[in-house]
Amino acid sequence: MLLTDTHAHLYLESFAEDRHEMMQRARDSGVGRFFLPAIDSTYLPAMKRFREEFPGEAFLMCGLHPTHVGDGYEAELSVVEAELAAGGYVAVGEIGIDLYWDTSRLQEQEDAFARQIRMAGAHDLPIVIHCREAFDEIFGVLEAESHPGLRGIFHCFTGTLEQAHRAISFNMKLGIGGVVTYKNGKIDRFLHQIPLEHIVLETDAPYLAPVPFRGKRNESAYLKEVLHKVAELYGLPEAEIARITTGNSRQVFGC
Secondary structure: OOEEEOOEOOOOHHHOOOHHHHHHHHHHOOEEEEEEOOOOHHHHHHHHHHHHHOOOOEEEEEOOOHHHOOOOHHHHHHHHHHHHHHOOOOEEEEEEEEOOOOOOOHHHHHHHHHHHHHHHHHOOOOEEEEEEOOHHHHHHHHHHHOOOOOOEEEOOOOOOHHHHHHHHHOOEEEEEOHHHHOOOOOHHHOHHHOOHHHEEEOOOEOOOOOOOOOOOOOOHHHHHHHHHHHHHHHOOOHHHHHHHHHHHHHHHHOO
């Protein structure tokens, strides 16, 4: 059984003390593929070191996270563009709009999101979307920037059934993580109505640890808790969920 963690920030300092042990725990839990989303240019060296340490297991994305769209975002987008041109990335992400912490930079976030969608199109790469309190805004940009090659993952999907169908209409898979195990997560009420072909699994480590680890540092080994819950919701064996969702991740990332 091969599991794929489609979204994990394993290069962050929170794993500095036990990174290799953490990776071994993940392998022991059946996780063999790790997709690392970017935040901004300051994290690129750590991401590249991680890939060197774990060749064939770690795959990198490049992009500017919406909460890091600040005064210097033009320069950050130039870095993204240069990195994508140099190659070695499997997606543009994580990108999107976040209005939870700050609504004052909506215009800049929309601009950064749209421009990175265009970059993804130019390099024939999928996008990985971060959306928080911004479904309407995200869908508006996707509508404006839609093109035949548009595809990707709606990371940490926490919307409604209607929003799930809207995301899927843009050729997005739904990234399902620890929230599906939460008592108030809500997506567990309708997830089984979404065909499995539209689902991938993720942790968002070190964030959003699933039950029974909620409130602790998340890590890729805990993907098995997400798998267990998704298998329960669909009424299918865990091995079948792992097979289908890993296949879906290969379809998105091309590897």
